[in-house]
Amino acid sequence: MSRRSSRSSTMDQGEFILECKAAYLSMFDSIKEKIESQDSLLEALQQTGRNPSVKILKKYWTNDTDELSFDDFVDICKKEPVTTSDDLMKAFRKIDINGDGYISLEELHKILTSKGEKKSKSEVKKMIDEVDENKDGRLDYKEFCQMVMSTTEESKKMQRKMMERKEKKKRQDIERRGDISGSQVSVRSAASSVKIGTPAGSRKSSLLSIGEGSPPIPAQRKSLLHTASSSDPDDLPRPSPRVKKDKSRQGSVSRAHKLDEPKNLREWTHTKSKGSFFMEDGSLICHQYDFNLPDDSKIWITIQPQKGSRGMDSSPVDTSVFILRDRPDEDGNLLVAFTEHRDSRGKYGVSCDLSAGKYYIMPYTTGCRFKSRKSESGKEAKLVSQDKGGKYVITKSFRKVLEDIFDYSDLDGNGFMSRKEFNLFNIRTSGEEVADEEWQVVEDRIDLEDGEITKAGFLQLNELEAEDSEGDTEDLWTTLVSMGYNKQLVMDQACPFQLDVYTEDCDDAELDVVRVDSYPTYPGDLSFDDIISKSFIKHGEISRVKGMKDLCMYTYTNDGWATLVLDNKSHTRVRVELDCSRSENVTSNHDSLQRTLRVDPGSTVVSFLPLN
Structure with a gap:
């Protein structure tokens, strides 16, 4: 009997569909979402314990394929077998180069160096140590199978739990639809309901292919193996994001703040410019500025959305400004200051002392309200x-x-x-x-x-x-x-803003629009995302994730929004479950308040704003 026919005979059809659905929902928020790349198809199949070769993938993802539905995914799972003990034996023998019946550190390191992400010997040794029961520094066949199969089974259990929670949440949303509380909540309370965990079922993959049609080997896991061992999501680590007790960071987003505007501002020299944010293919583009300051001076900078500028939910788009040096200081920092405080009209401002020189002024929005439109419908306007x-x-x-x-x-x-x-x-x-x-x-x-x-x-x-x-x-x-307009002549993919710069001790400062583009790379090969992450890490409060030594979470709040920075110090992508579903009157720069995030090495920023 073939593996495929054996598989279908041992699993009930309903159970099979549930397994596919659980794996699918470990990657997507809904089975209505589409698989939009070959890599995503591979990852989804790996979540079910399958490890297709490149040849098999190309069979289902051809040059004419743009997307695959959940039903397509189920059909593929029906046709492709899961990994079996025969596959594992073939993989074991392939890695066991000298044929002595064991996989040594050198043998495993050689495979993980030649395929996929490069690993150091110390990293590979940690992988072996976690399943090396007899502590001989190598893996026998039993230990090798344990390393691969235990990960797969844990993944399936966790996927089922995650699916049940998402479906429960969906039912609750349906029951209370139309009866959402209108009460205001502080940004801090919205952030504090975030639960961070790294369930075993949320790893990048439990198996990794080595060559065309070859059997699987263990995935390169590093920090992924430091996850919670419980299969119940409610048992996952729940660090509570803490907010500094500094009064300047305790403001509820429901109350307006008066900017600490300089009293003699009318006597300062005023320079201004307009600009806009644009959304293009999911990327943010905006006007960017050089600021030339001939003399040392105290400055005051404000930014606010222009009248009529609205986000996807018809609420004002948040706007702020980051001031950067044109070259790193002695500590390697580019950031000088950024706007944190606002007034009731949504204007943000910042005051600081600057030495004479050249600076970059970079507008910023969290993306909570300013997002790509998902679709466009309605009659096209006549021009x-x-x-x-x-x-x-x-x-x-x-x-x-x-x-x-x-x-x-x-x-x-x-x-x-x-x-x-x-x-x-x-x-x-x-x-x-x-x-x-x-x-x-x-x-x-x-x-x-x-x-x-x-x-x-x-x-x-x-x-x-x-x-x-x-x-x-x-x-x-x-x-x-x-310019950001849809077919009904409504601006929904642009946000115009007003930028004002005041200088106290310099009469000939120059504010110059230099480009309207995506953010460039700055001196020191820093991206704007890097600079933003570092600034929020510096000003935020750290919460360490239990059992995850390479993952830290920082919580930053100001007068208008809250931001979580997930700082992944490992060399491997990790997954975290973000759950803000108990928060009310809040929106995020991600599509859902309950989702699984893929955090690459480096930092990932998640921001929150009140709905009204």
């Missing part, structure tokens, strides 16, 4: 019509949107669009800078005022484009989509 003479003209609704776009692109707020501002607009909408000959076309076709485009001239340019294309709106829609 162009024909008048009685047959001339193509832009519609009234499109004209209103173009006026708003002009105002957002007029960064200095002088009522005109300079060539530099028009160039930034063009880079955003077409990806190209405005060449001299193109600017000459602008000058030839519309009237300028002091060399700058008026609002009427900007509207005229778009009408000329509609007329030149004989009513074809493809390029017009490209402009709208690039």
Whole structure:
């Protein structure tokens, strides 16, 4: 009897579906979610104890495959057998190079060095020590099987528990739908209900393939093996995030704070600029600034979303600013300060003393309200019509949107669009800078005022484009989509903001918009995410996760939001279960308040905001 037929005869069909569902929900929040990559398919199959070769994967994930549903996943599991004792014996013999019946440190290290993530000998030794019952420093066949199969069985038990909890939570949500409490809760209470654990069933994989069609070997686990041994999620470690008792960090998000604005601010020199956040393919893009300070001075910086700027839930998008040096200080730090306090209108501000020099001013939003739209439905708005003479003209609704776009692109707020501002607009909408000959076309076709485009001239340019294309709106829609508008002419993928910089002792400071793009890499090969994580770690409160020496959690709160930083100091991806489902009136920069996070080496940031 084949392994496949044996498998189907020993497991009830309903039980089989439940096993597949539990494995699927260990990766996704719902079986309605799709598998969107070959790597995700491999990981999902590994959660069921299967370890397909590259050849098998390509059989189900072809060049024409964009996604697979849960039903597709179940069908694949029916066709592909789970790992058997024969597979393990083949794997054991393959790793046992000298054929002495044992897997030594050198043999296992050689395999883990040639395939997958590189491992040091000390890391491989830790893997062996955890299952080496007779402490001889090597693995016999029994110990090898224990290392592989125990992980798989623990995973399945934990997956079932996780599935039951998610389904229970879903039932509770359905029961109380439409009856959500409107009471305000502090950010701190929202953060304190987060439960961090690393269940055995949430590992990257329990098996790892070695070559085309070859049998499995143990996954490279390192810190993944320091998880809770209990199969009950309620028995997992629950460190309680603590918040500093400093009054400046104890504010409930429901009460407004008055910014500590300098009393003599009217006497300071004021420089301002507009800007916008844009969402593009799930990545954040925004206007970014150089700040040149000729003299030492005290500064005051504020940022706030512009009127009408709303997130996906129609609430104001949170905005803040990070001030960076142009080169690391003696301790290797780039961060100078960032905004933490706000007023009732959502304006954030920060005051600090700066030495003369060059700085970067980087706008930031947590992403709790500003996210990629999941889908777009509804009737497409009409952009162009024909008048009685047959001339193509832009519609009234499109004209209103173009006026708003002009105002957002007029960064200095002088009522005109300079060539530099028009160039930034063009880079955003077409990806190209405005060449001299193109600017000459602008000058030839519309009237300028002091060399700058008026609002009427900007509207005229778009009408000329509609007329030149004989009513074809493809390029017009490209402009709208690039500026964050959907097909109903609603801005839901952009957030305009106002940035104000005041200097007390310097009259000729310069605030210069240098780009509208994703965040660059800074001196010292630091990403902006690295800088944000380090700042929240520095200002937050640490909570160590029991049994996870390589994973720490830091809780940071300010007047508007709370952030958890999961700092993974190991060299291996770990999984943590994030459960904020008992919190009310709160939203997160992740799609669900209860989900499994994959934390790569380094830091992962999870933020929370009140819904209203």
